[in-house]
Amino acid sequence: MSVEAANDQGFSLDAYLPYRLSVASNAVSGLIARAYQDRFSLSIPQWRVICVLAEDGGVTQGQIVGRTMMDKVTVSRAAQELLKRHLVARTDHQADGRSHVLALTAEGSSLHAEIAPLALAYEAALISGLAPGEVALLKRLLTRLQSVAGQLAGDATQA
Amino acid sequence: MSVEAANDQGFSLDAYLPYRLSVASNAVSGLIARAYQDRFSLSIPQWRVICVLAEDGGVTQGQIVGRTMMDKVTVSRAAQELLKRHLVARTDHQADGRSHVLALTAEGSSLHAEIAPLALAYEAALISGLAPGEVALLKRLLTRLQSVAGQLAGDATQA
DNA sequence: GCCATATAGTATCATATGCAACGATATTCG
């Protein structure tokens, strides 16, 4: 319909999966990030670190990096801020003097317990109206995209 | 299994949709961004502007903002760089002195024609092994998540 | 027609991100 464009060889931005994925992710991440920031003054990396510690107990920063795909610098800065706020505690690693073991303090643990229901409520709101099978498929497909992208990047991200 | 953690009230980061979405999107965006940057010295915002112009012809920056969810500052900077490289041309808007109409130059158009197949090849690689119905559902679900997130943010993003 | 307000686009600033370099400790190999 456009008068002078017509350069279109069948490429449509709106239908392009990487674009759709990025736009959807930005919308969702922005929503969640603002919620954590406004109510708890937590960034998303900080919240992720708290989650890993709540799930796995005492781990090193390197282990958090391996588990979350975050950059080690991001994890380092998140951990430092959480330390300053006494939400996590650090103990020297018993077998490696370069490393430390992080764990939630009681305060950090109770903050996690406070936020988790809110996080789940956001997820529930996002998937409201979707069939359970659709959600499961969505998560599976996202994992697959991540894995394929990792392989294409020549990365060692495992399947 | 962990000895002292056990703070887990059923919240698992790995199963959390916003997290999965963010990680998958970062992996895919990073892959695509590096490809465009390395081969064509284009950022993703620049590439998106080119795509909109290829599809829609002459539009204003404001229209690009409305169509792509990018910030107006991001679009402004992308457009300036593309102007400098003579990939797009600007003409004064005939009815609004504050605005301009952007369009691809011949050079910009041919760059778009060159990149589009590469972009489609990346998409094809990403979805290889998925059933067509799965891909269609994925795109539909992503659009829905974006829409719900927009509503929850109190935003005027239409359905 | 004139003033108040709204909008298009740009510039400025504050923050976030990730790469590269670094110091400290571990490990490997002669």
Next chain:
DNA sequence: CGAATATCGTTGCATATGATACTATATGGC
């Protein structure tokens, strides 16, 4: 044991991003 190399975490830097303020123009009420 000692030197070369690798790894953990931090720091510095260079870039990207988005909120805010600003300039110029447009629009609506009087």
